Amino acid sequence: MITRRGFVGSIAAGAGGLLLSGCDKLNASPGFRDVLRSAEGLTLKAQRLVTDRQALAREYGLGDISPVFRANGNSMPASTDYQRHAAAGFADWRLTIDGLVRRPLSVPLDRIRQLPRRTQITRHDCVEGWSAIGRWTGAPLSILLDAAGLHQEARFLVFHCADSFGDTPYYESIDLVDAFHPQTILAWGLNGHPLPIANGAPLRLRVERQLGYKHAKFVQRIEAVADLARIHGGKGGYWEDSNDYAWYAGI
Amino acid sequence: MDASAQPNPMPQPVVVKRHLASTRIWHWVNALSVFLMLMSGLMILNAHPRLYWGQYGANADHAWLEIGSTMNGRGFLRVGSLRVGTTGLLGYRLDSNGQPNRRAFPGWATVPSGYDLAAGRRWHFFFAWVLAIGLVAYAAISLGNRHWRDVAPRPDELAPRHLWQEIKDHARLHFPTGEAALHYNSLQKLSYFGIVAILLPLVILTGLTMSPNMDAAWPWLLDLLGGRQSARSIHFLCAVLIALFILVHLLMVVLAGPINEVRAMITGWYRVPQPVRHPRESGDPAFASVPDATADLDYRIRGNDEGVAE
Missing domain, CATH: 3.90.420.10 (Oxidoreductase, molybdopterin-binding domain)
Structure with a gap:
């Protein structure tokens, strides 16, 4: 018999597995890598915005x-x-x-x-x-x-x-x-x-x-x-x- | 406890709007980004699974925490002078082809699952922006609509007697019902306040302190946190505490009625758990005022079209 807790637990485990294999698939996708990479430009611009370019x-x-x-x-x-x-x-x-x-x-x-x-x-x-x-x-x-x-x-x-x-x-x-x-x-x-x-x-x-x-x-x-x-x-x-x-x- | 599991269900279950839309959106954005940050963070830690105190620290220096493996295939975790064997979990394992894998954290715990420092960093920094923007937006909204008052503990709630009572109730799995279930209790407030006001800001600050450019611009970061390697260690300890919070949080959701709790965090609607009288506990002060609470609650819901608790 499937208990509610067992059910929730298996959903959580399944979701975890999906998340992980999904991450690897996304990581292999050039388009998604470009999405993640967009943060790099944001980081450079934001850091240069809030920091002194001459700071030592x-x-x-x-x-x-x-x-x-x-x-x-x-x-x-x-x-x-x-x-x-x-x-x-x-x-x-x-x-x-x-x-x-x-x-x-x-x-x-x-x-x-x-x-x-x-x-x-x-x-x-x-x-x-x-x-x-x-x-x-x-x-x-x-x-x-x-x-x-x-x-x-x-x-x-x-x-x-x-x-x-x-x-x-x-x-x-x-x-x-x-x-x-x-x-x-x-x-x-x-x-x-x-x-x-x-x-x-x-x-x-x-x-x-x-x-x-x-x-x-x-x-x-x-x-x-x-x-x-x-x-x-x-x-x-x-x-x-x-x-x-x-x-x-x-x- | 789920209301439907009660021995004497109420004829008309009381359903209230429990969570604001801003809280619900922020919760699920965080749920995703914190998981991805923890797992990509372990990927990054795999590149150098040693932690130090102070300004510098590399292989020749003393590490207070180290994950490694011996030549003969034993994984270990060392914290200070305490060393425990972790073969199969940390430091050493056999992969699906039976080949030895000496990475500190196993592939199932990292994003991506194979060793890729550049990709781990890219995931980490992308969701760092998501987390930081979300935190700032949520803090601004919570200040604006005074939601912060629901989470900030009141002085009387921090009295040792009160906290001890709540710890005992939690340990006995006595969860609040009726009116009391519509407020955060002191332990919840302390946890949420600790996460939102202390751990998340600290994890962001220590993350920034690891940036050589930010250290140049804001040298006070290095003074505040005791150096870049101390910041890296504190960053890791914050991540451990956040992971512990998630574990306890999920455990509490499961114990308190996962379907009702998860539905409330998705739709906002929460079925208020109703009190059950346990004769042997009728003297328990936590239950003393419960019967009147539901009547008061009905009044409050009718008197408030939005039905948002507090």
């Missing part, structure tokens, strides 16, 4: 630094070219800045280290949930961008990296709000030492108000572009293309 990420004290700064992603790029540079202590490493700029640049690493430096003790937040605090030293990106001179139509900066996953190179992109932010630097030092390879030597982008995957490591070229559609998979970054991560990683 918290800078911590020396005593707050993580004893171990976890390295994630690629810890050693596979390319022989990179490994030759690494063996030579990156003595001949050059950063290219091109695309929609008036003066394309090829800047030796030594020159970048001689630029006015910014040191900041900031928190690195991984999309997975963990955080590590480190002391970063590097050149403000704005100095290099001003030297190259962005064209009017430039909207994004694409960071091309020396590492890859399989045959797919890593890259990331940010917009000009973050590009000219005072804490956005090309870091060459971590915790008072030259940047370790596992953390992105010789140059790593710090874009302090976004999650870790935006902080491109092993940066070798910065390209100014008007839109991201023609760059690799078109979504603005390696993880965005391969795993559908959000381009805006401020949350």
